[in-house]
C-alpha cells in the first residue's frame with residue numbers, strides 16, 4: 001500500500017508564473033482521483049510532479065512519508081505513469097512495448113510474457129499483440145499504453161488523458177479497469193477532460 005502526497009508544492013516553468021502554487025493533494029490506496037481543468041491548466045504538470053519527473057521549486061512530494069527522489073526512485077517505489085500521447089515505441093510491436101519495461105525492471109522472461117499477454121487481453125488487444133504500434137489505430141495505441149501501465153503492477157497509477165482517443169465502449173472498459181486497480185489497493189490519479197469519467201471517480205480535483 002502506498003500513498004502519494006503533494007505538500008505545499010509550487011511548480012513554475014517561468015519565474016513568478018506558477019502552474020501549481022502551494023498545491024496539496026493526497027492519493028490514497030483504493031481511491032481514484034480525477035484531475036480536471038481546461039487545456040493548459042496544469043494536469044500533466046501535476047502528474048509529472050507526482051511521477052518524480054518534475055522537481056518542484058517549493059514543497060515536497062512524498063510516498064508513504066518518504067520524499068520522492070526523482071523518476072527512478074518513483075519507479076522503484078511502484079509509481080507508474082501512462083503518459084498523454086501514449087509514449088509507445090512506434091517501430092516495436094504492441095507486445096514488445098508492454099514486455100520490454102518489465103524485462104528492463106528485472107522481471108524473469110516467462111513471468112513478463114505471461115503478464116504482457118494478460119494485460120493486452122484485458123484491453124481486448126490479444127489479436128494485435130504482434131502488430132507494430134505504427135500500424136495500430138489511435139485508439140488501439142492508447143489501449144496498448146494502458147496495457148503497459150497495468151502490466152507494471154503499480155502501487156500508484158498516474159493516467160494522463162488515457163481515454164481521449166477511445167470510443168464509448170472502450171472508454172467505459174478503461175474506466176472499469178482503473179476501478180478494478182483501485183479495488184486491489186492501487187492509488188489512481190486520472191487526468192481527464194471527460195466530465196462523465198470524472199463523475200465516476202471518488203474525488204475530483206479541478207485545476208483553474
Ligand SMILES: Nc1ncnc2c1ncn2[C@@H]1O[C@H](COP(=O)(O)OP(=O)(O)OP(=O)(O)O)[C@@H](O)[C@H]1O
Nearest residue numbers: 013014019037038039040041042043044045046084
Ligand atoms: N516544459 C515546459 N516548459 C514551459 N512551459 C510549460 C512546459 N510544460 C508545460 N508548460 C506550460 O505549463 C502550463 C500547464 O501545462 P500542462 O501541460 O501541465 O497542462 P494540461 O492541463 O495538461 O493541458 P492539456 O489539457 O492541454 O494537456 C501551460 O501553460 C504550458 O504551456
